[in-house]
Amino acid sequence: MIAYEDLKQLNAPFTAQFSTQFNKVIEKGHYILGEEVAAFEKEFAAYNSIPYCVGVANGLEAITLSLKALDLPADSEVIVPANTFIATVLSVLHCNLKVVLVEPRIDTYTIDPSKIEAAITPDTKAIIVVHLYGKCCDMDQIMSIKNKHNLYLIEDSAQAHGATFKGKMAGTFGDFGAFSFYPTKNLGALGDGGAIIFSDEAHQSKLLQLRNYGSDKKYYNEIIGYNCRLDEMQAAFLRVKLPYLNEIIAHKNKLADIYLKSLNDNFVLPVKHADYHDVYHIFNIRHPRRDELKDYLEAHVIQTAIHYPVPPHKQNAMKHIFEGQNFPVSEEIHATTLSLPCSYFHTTEDVEYIVDVMNKFN
Template identity: 60%
Template sequence: SNTYIASILAILHCNLVPVFVEPDIKTYNIDPKKVEEAITPETVAIMVVHLYGQCCEMDAIKVVADKNQLKIIEDCAQAHGAKYKGKLAGTFGNYGCFSFYPTKNLGALGDAGAITCKSEEDYNKLRQLRNYGSEIKYHNGIIGYNSRLDEIQASFLRVKLPHLNKINDHKKSLAAIYQNNLKDAFIKPVTDKDFDNVYHIYNIRHPERDRLKAYLSENKIDTEIHYPVAPHKQKALQNFNHLSYPISEEIHSTTLSLPCSFAHTQQDIHTVIEIINKFN
């Protein structure tokens, strides 16, 4: 219930019904303790979203999936290079789905993405789906999509990929400055030795988020809200608007993303901290 709507739209486009699960208020990711109670005889898969650059608690989720014979789909759009207990995001489940949108840690020049999988059968099916359902040119075996990665994006990503660790390390260094210097009035990301967070987004929470955002804007500091409206409250998902997920709704009403990109310097972050710590 705490994710970008794209995760849910993918389910709906497959003519399936999404079943929302509340996040852990400390990590903002799906709460493993609440997954099993959401499973029904009609459940076919568990989709986990590694939000903001931190992996979900995959050991516990895999136990539930294995017990109920369910597939695991990982939304890794914000978790390039993130690890849980030393293992990379995208390698736990049946599928790992990556976005290379330009703002991602591994970003292309435009829209782009990739899927990882573990079987030859899935590999061949995915290649067919992305190319109008075709394995042989102009012969279409299934209903597919035009979803190929174009050569320009692929070439750019191939050059950028060897630098991913450098990009992630830089963002981690900026996040560490925030962690060590922001006042405790701001709820900061929780750190844990089992989770290697790559901080696609460095988010804080504050009960007066909107006033804080306006204050920072007045001081020439741009911030973003990821995300202002919980998915089940979006107009596009009006069939779910009656549902209540208070933890997700609290996160959406209090979260704020601070500057934390490869383009920012450590001095930039110290400047942000100096200004934000004066907020009252």
């Protein structure tokens, strides 16, 4: 079976270095907010060419704390793409703000900038864009809407470490870039992890307090905070992988190029534009008989995944919030998308086999 993902194989090249880091942290005996977190924050900020990074517990909290740091008035509306992983929507709900969903583009799967302005009201205070699957949104259009309407911008970059738009890193355009280091991500830890990057120094002390009980001096609490710290051991592991992130991305691009060049026109392929460096956290295709295709591939020992089977506005947890609202483009993507194996451990031979099997599907 060609696995869709296999974390043991994915991490095999790094395990010796992980062990060294593991022993180092144990011996130091500083397990919460120690030197590894501080060093990783510096290194991840440098990777993104941005001054500040605050490590947090996971990607959901990276978005949520970014929103909290903005101190938006109650009843503020926040624009979010209608096709995203549930975390983007949850972050707004966890801040007791109103989610306003906007349709994605059918070709890029990211938020459709031409539909954002119609969703803006006097209560709109922020936009959260999602660089879905590892492709940046059209940041020229997003930035001009942000500036014209004086809105805050958070970039959910959980799937887009290292992606660029016109040479600028995902997560560095807006007020905050929120990242996840969930193990399957292009920069994945061995557990949960996340980070917020930003360029305005004014946000730093607020975020440091928010992630740590509202405190920067032990047992003195300045604001209502959370326990949302990036774990010291995970930071130590992330420091091993960060220097290999570009190599991981290059490998995924090599596999993606084979798919893009060789799959026949029965499949809707991801679009590629000159101004974008896509990182293929997920390599997806679309097909009208997606579920049949998935079963067919499974029968040929190829495991695939669906990102995602149910759009946020139809999830049981929140469908009441969006009752009466329709997002046909998002629904079309959810009904037809299929994610193909494209991990650091997959070989070009794996992908050539998958292409060969797929091109015989009819």
